[in-house]
Amino acid sequence: MAQEKRLMKGNEAMGEAAVRAGCQAYFGYPITPQNELTAYMARHMIEKKRTFIQAESETSAINMVFGAASTGSRAMTSSSSPGISLKQEGISFSCGADLPLVIINVQRAGPGLGGIAPAQGDYFQATRGGGHGDYYHLVLAPKSVQEAADLTYEAFDLAEQWRMPVMVLADGMIGQMMEGVSFKEPKDPAKMPRKPWAVGHQKNREANHIASTQLDPEKFNIVIDERFRRYDEIKAKMQRYEEQECADADLVLVAYGTSARVSLGAMQMARELGLKVGMFRPITLWPFPEKRLSELADPKRKFLCVEMSKGQMIQDVRLTLNGRSEVSFFGRSGGLIPTEEDLLAEIRRILNK
């Protein structure tokens, strides 16, 4: 049942959602603009006698998550772009070990140390397997404080269902802004289903080993093939998106997260001018919602990809549309958020109206 609405920052709302999802262990290291999330977990995890550790580094934090997840505990970490880069080794190892865990990335402007303002430059890293090796993991992209809470809550279930890390890919705007949010019922960590694959609690069974290594190429090939069959199943079942006024649209804006909020505003302004503009918002970035987007392809319909980067998701849009529609790009980087007015001007330019 939905609780009464609370006014919260996105960072705090993701923290509360994780606590309610039954997160038993949080490991993090401070970085702007996600600090409120770590601070929230420090207060509330300890209050509930669960595990909170501020690690000595991001590398350490992700490996602590690996350890906790190996025991079958619901475990998570959070960071922002440069910190997520440091965690990539651990994420690759977790994917190789098929461990369910949750990672939140409140993106800021990069590359390098970059800036602390909102950005979406980590799309490639998040959706292409940011570490070494041949792997993917679920990537969920919230557009609001409410959705940030809902997706974080669900991320723990999805991680266990699909036996993989799940990343919530937010940005500085989602993390720092306040909106009304209501939460789902808290889950009791003590009542979580037992995981037969987990280490620890060894009684009357063979020891479980959790590792990402396999030195026999023949055997390793089988393991990877099996994992990729799971990826195919995820692609078939997990593609999520939101669609607004695409049916009659001459131009469809494709955007996720904060960019989708800006796109919605520009779309509404365009509609008021009588321009047939729609919006397609991927909610899962991996798997990319290619089935529905592909159905929208039409030689008479144009697409405009809107991102807070120099253009990353546009590659998935182009792959999906496969030359059947014209695709162009509009973006801001360095920590700038595109304005509804500038995007509207671009829409009018493309439609010659």
Place this chain on the structure above:
Amino acid sequence: MTEKTFMAGFGGQGIISMGQLWVYCGMKEGLEVSFFPFYGAEKRGGIARASVIVSSKEIASPLVTTPDSAIVMNMDSLPLCEENLKPNGIMLVNSSLVKTSPKRKDVKVVNIPCNEIAESIGDVKFANMVMFGALAKATGALKLDKLEEVLVSFFGEGKSKFVPLNMQAIEEGKKAVAV
């Protein structure tokens, strides 16, 4: 109804608190709300700005670029607010600190001597609450009909003793807006 407000002043003037209280009241009145602060190195005397929206429908971009109303709490904020404000928008100016008149003639300027009014209540720190009342009155975006209970839950129990003076400041701010 959608009211997009841009609030600007210097760190320590209570810009962030004012914005948060505004959307909190909006949420309690059943509206969709968003509050997005300029974040970075927060410090007294630094830049304090916030994009604040209350609306009866889903809010698109939380970043306010063409505000319906702007709050100018100090001199430095005037040029920025003047540049962005929508034609026929409302500019609420803290005339205690802002001594220059806006150049634009296509906006409605409301001068509120927030610091003087706050001092008459007992503390210049109430200046933001005076402005809060003025914003409610000038825009009509919020009813503020359950203000007392909203303030009690906003401040929390430990600080509830400050509620009456804040209510008085908000009331004085409303009165300061000529009908």
